[in-house]
Amino acid sequence: MFRERVKEELRSPDLGAALAALLGSAEREPDERGVYRLLGEHGLLGVDWPRRYGGQGRTAVHAAIAVEEMMRAGVPDTLFVNGVQTVGNLLLLAGTEEQKQRILPRLAAGRCFASVLYTEPGVGSDLSALTTRAVPVDGGHRIDGVKMFNLKSGITDYGLCAARTSTEGSRYEGLTLFLVDMRAPEVLAERLDTMSDEQFYRVALDGVRVTGADVVGGLGQGWAVLAEALPLERTGLDFALRAERWYRAGCGGFDAPEGLAGSDGHDRAAAPGPTADQLADIGRHGAATSAARLLAWRCVGSAEAGRLDELGTSTAKWYASEQAAAVARWATAAHDFDAPPELAALLDSAYREAPGLTLSGGTSEMMLQTISSFLLAGGTT
Amino acid sequence: MRLELDDVQRDLLLALRAGLGRVAAADGRLDPAEVHSCLAELDLFALELPDDAGGLAFGLDHAAPVCEELGQWAAADPYRAGALFADLLRAPRADGAQHQPRDLDELLPLLATGKLTAGLAAGTGVVATPGTGGWRLHGDCALPDPPPEAAFHLVPVRHGGGTALAVVAVDSPGLGCAPTGRDGVRRLRLAGVTAHALSTPLHDADGLPSPLLVRARIRQAAYLLGLAAGAHRLAVARAVTRRQFDRSIGDNQAVAFPLAEQFARLEAARLLVHEAGWHSDSGGDGGGDSSGSAALGATQSLACTAELALQVTAHAVHVHGAAGIATSSAVQRHYRAAAVEATRWGAPAALWREAGALRLR
Numbered sequence: 001m002f003r004e005r006v007k008e009e010l011r012s013p014d015l016g017a018a019l020a021a022l023l024g025s026a027e028r029e030p031d032e033r034g035v036y037r038l039l040g041e042h043g044l045l046g047v048d049w050p051r052r053y054g055g056q057g058r059t060a061v062h063a064a065i066a067v068e069e070m071m072r073a074g075v076p077d078t079l080f081v082n083g084v085q086t087v088g089n090l091l092l093l094a095g096t097e098e099q100k101q102r103i104l105p106r107l108a109a110g111r112c113f114a115s116v117l118y119t120e121p122g123v124g125s126d127l128s129a130l131t132t133r134a135v136p137v138d139g140g141h142r143i144d145g146v147k148m149f150n151l152k153s154g155i156t157d158y159g160l161c162a163a164r165t166s167t168e169g170s171r172y173e174g175l176t177l178f179l180v181d182m183r184a185p186e187v188l189a190e191r192l193d194t195m196s197d198e199q200f201y202r203v204a205l206d207g208v209r210v211t212g213a214d215v216v217g218g219l220g221q222g223w224a225v226l227a228e229a230l231p232l233e234r235t236g237l238d239f240a241l242r243a244e245r246w247y248r249a250g251c252g253g254f255d256a257p258e259g260l261a262g263s264d265g266h267d268r269a270a271a272p273g274p275t276a277d278q279l280a281d282i283g284r285h286g287a288a289t290s291a292a293r294l295l296a297w298r299c300v301g302s303a304e305a306g307r308l309d310e311l312g313t314s315t316a317k318w319y320a321s322e323q324a325a326a327v328a329r330w331a332t333a334a335h336d337f338d339a340p341p342e343l344a345a346l347l348d349s350a351y352r353e354a355p356g357l358t359l360s361g362g363t364s365e366m367m368l369q370t371i372s373s374f375l376l377a378g379g380t381t
Numbered sequence: 382m383r384l385e386l387d388d389v390q391r392d393l394l395l396a397l398r399a400g401l402g403r404v405a406a407a408d409g410r411l412d413p414a415e416v417h418s419c420l421a422e423l424d425l426f427a428l429e430l431p432d433d434a435g436g437l438a439f440g441l442d443h444a445a446p447v448c449e450e451l452g453q454w455a456a457a458d459p460y461r462a463g464a465l466f467a468d469l470l471r472a473p474r475a476d477g478a479q480h481q482p483r484d485l486d487e488l489l490p491l492l493a494t495g496k497l498t499a500g501l502a503a504g505t506g507v508v509a510t511p512g513t514g515g516w517r518l519h520g521d522c523a524l525p526d527p528p529p530e531a532a533f534h535l536v537p538v539r540h541g542g543g544t545a546l547a548v549v550a551v552d553s554p555g556l557g558c559a560p561t562g563r564d565g566v567r568r569l570r571l572a573g574v575t576a577h578a579l580s581t582p583l584h585d586a587d588g589l590p591s592p593l594l595v596r597a598r599i600r601q602a603a604y605l606l607g608l609a610a611g612a613h614r615l616a617v618a619r620a621v622t623r624r625q626f627d628r629s630i631g632d633n634q635a636v637a638f639p640l641a642e643q644f645a646r647l648e649a650a651r652l653l654v655h656e657a658g659w660h661s662d663s664g665g666d667g668g669g670d671s672s673g674s675a676a677l678g679a680t681q682s683l684a685c686t687a688e689l690a691l692q693v694t695a696h697a698v699h700v701h702g703a704a705g706i707a708t709s710s711a712v713q714r715h716y717r718a719a720a721v722e723a724t725r726w727g728a729p730a731a732l733w734r735e736a737g738a739l740r741l742r
Contacts, residue, residue: 256741274741276734283736287681291649294656298384319645371644372637375617376629380644 002062006069009042023074028197032076033113033155040110044070045084049092054105064237064300071241078151078198079113081238087114087160090177090229094217099179103158117147117161117180117203125366127162127226128171132205134163134178140211141165143178146204153189153201156182161205162222175222179214180205196353231308233361235299236316240292242357243324246350247289250331251282252343278334285327292320311374318367321357328354382659384652386446389439394446396423401454409711413457414529420460421495429464431471434489440662441596445603445654452607453614455714459528461600462501466535467492468593469546469580485548485578500527500534500551502569503725509538509547509579516540516576518547524558524567525721533577534569543582546593549574565721588738590676594726595661598679601726602654605686608722610647612697612715616640619701619712636700643693650689653682677739684732687723694719 009015015038022035039045048063049055056062071077088107091099106112120130132145143163153159159180166174180187186208192200217225257273274282295316302308328350335347358364374380386394400423404415420426429444430436444464451458470485470492491497504522511517518538527534531551538547549556549571557570583594590598617640620631630636657678694716698705705712723729 251741254741257738274737279737279741280730280733281737282740283681283684283733283738286740287653287685287736288649290656290681291653291685294384294652295645295649298652301384315645315648318642319649365638368638368641369634371641372631372634375640375644376621376631376637378621 002058003065003069006044006066007073009044010069010073010075012042014038015042019074022076029199031155032079033110035075036079036110036113038110039070039075040108045080045110046088046104046108049088049104049108053092053100054108060300060304064235064297067237068241071238071245077238077241079156081233082116082152083107083114083156086116086229086233087158089232090160090225091216093229093232094177094221094225096213096216098213099216103179112158113152113156114158114160115150115152115156115182117150117153117159117205119147119149121146121148125363127175128223130162130164130175132161132163134165134176134210136165137209140209140214141178143180143205143208143210146202148200148202149192150189150201150203151198153182153203154191158182159187159203160216162226165219172223174220175226176219177216177222177225178210179216180208180210184208196356197349198353230362231299231310231313232303234313234317235296235303235308236292236313236320237296237300239317239320239324239357240289240296242350242353243289243292243320243327246324246327246331246347247285249343249346249350250285250327250334253335253339254278254282281330281334285323285330288323289327292316292323295319310370311380314362314367314370317362318364318371321361322364325354325357382656384655390443390446393423393425393428393443394450397425397447397450398453401450401456405454408709409454410714411454411456413459413526416451416456417459417495417498417528425460426463426495427493430467430489430493434467434471435493441599441658442655442662444600445658448600448603449607449610449651449654452604452609453611455608455611455711455718457526457528458604459495459498461597461604462499462528462531462535463492463495463497464600465501465546465593465597466497466499466533466548468596469535469548469578472591472593473581474578497533498528498531499548500524500531501725502534502536504537505539505544507536507538507547507569507571509540509545509576511540514575516547516579518549518571518574518576521568521570523561523563524569525725526565526567536569536571536576537583538576538579543584545582546580547576548578549576564717588735590680590735592661592675595657595675595679598683598726599654599657599661599675601722602650602657602679602682602686605683605690605719605722606647606650606654608715608719609643609650609686609690609693612694612712612719613640613643613647615712615715616693616697616700619697619705623702630700639696640700643689643696646689647693650682650685653678653685657682674739677736680732680739681736683726684729684736687729687732690719691723691729 018035018038022030022032043056044066046055047058047066048060051057084107123129134141134143159182161178161180164174165176186206188204190202192202194200254274299313299316302312332347332351400419405411427436428439432438502522502524506522507518507520509516509518534549536547536549537544553574555572555574559568561568580593583591620636621629623630660675660678697712698716701712
């Protein structure tokens, strides 16, 4: 079974040791690239990519299984989600053959890393309002602007940058995606301290040069490419897996009551253990966490069948991210100051990360806007 | 497990929808006798029964969409009680029950064709005591409107071993049925009524729900999901057509976003219900891995859909404005049905406690 194979790979001596060292690090945001190189060597990145691009040639279902097991083993997933899943899959969808050959095999091998450069100061969810300019120059374009709230920009090699190449037409036209060399001297990544473990970056692009070979999806096609690629990012699986991990942590320390709390009118033995309210919360959050995973897996199935739709992904993303955030709050409050140190640290980290979940990858309001648009247009029957 | 309906499920659902649509009044109201005829014509009473009882041998995986569709119409539903009756007849029964196996076994083919229907009572007020000639039942309980021509009622009864389900004939000596002040609910009074059959306890000694209860909860969850989804559909339609201040009320995010949230919660609940059905069909009743068992799935999906039905139907009435309160409005039928159906197998809070305890096993 593929899932068992993935678990075995994750338990292999080199990967297991590297992961244990990473998870045991006292650093707030330790560099996980070493672990990713090993993940690449063990064939766990780019699982569903064609072999000619360094992948394993497997299905979207296999890729999702690999993600589940990696996250359950504690692999920090931002480099995966931003690099392999978002940038890699977008290149697979809209990149040139040269771009695919140049970047995908190294992403799949954990030898290079990528992040997105979309958001700007004051832009937020409305990408059509971005102001970063890409001006034609000899041999390509020159990009100037500032990108904000990016993760991992200090250790990534490529940034997928959305920039305005034309002011003609609507605000949605004239956007272009570029691959930017994050090591270029005109790229300055500054850390912005945040309350969560992972830090934001402010990335200043000060006349960085790109060539025609760095244009992804064609000049002026940025919005169309993003619209097509966004559902690929929003299966909700990464959020559902956070909910699962934090739910399990939240249940830690609660023992099963000696008699189950029956609903048929017979009160069973009131043994020491969780209170009635705690039991009900464990039931509620357990169900919602399971449902988040099912919604995410339905999207994976749709992707496999080639019919991933925006309604399904927005639904899964909204539900899973809201549930993960809710679980983080519940688990933190449920344990209060009595949690053992390791659990307290995990729940504290979860609580600090939670607010970002309903913002990243499309805010909850954007998801609800999408869902309600389908509903009111009669697109859900 | 499949996370989308297969062709057979979809065909069943569409056939039922078309059948009910043909006999529904303009406001969507359905005569209970017409619902019964529609189910019988489509052979749906035979859906879960085995071949040797004249059944089609499908599982809950296929029954759940049928129950959901009946809920979508807020239709009086003879299916759930009939299927539960058939489960009870096929399951081991309580020791000491002086039932008449042969007579009861002969009921299965009648249930399969819809020629026999039953009412399903609710509440904890009936006590069963062993006596000469079988279990004697005393007390009273609620009886949500039974199907027309119901020949039996299934009554929850308490005895020393817990709560079980008793089968009583509607013409049993000592059985009385009277209207109550509550809409759609009658009162059953049992004074020394002899049970025709008694199920094993609905929970075992460890508190695990029995396979009989697991299956009943899943069907109930599917029906409640349908009630909520039907009300939601009406609310969305209202949000599109109702204009205020020169625009559709659905153009306001304060109206649109709660409907979007409810849509997501309904989708999530639907997957939980279908997962529970799948686990039950796969033999996961009442035990096994706590996170994957049908017992947990049935309990949590019923708790989830009961709460959703109460919330979504109430919100749907609100979206309709004052017009939603008028009895000519379709949505108020969903709201009123939710009050009866949401607690039929226990209050949602109690179900959540049970689900929590199952998860900690």
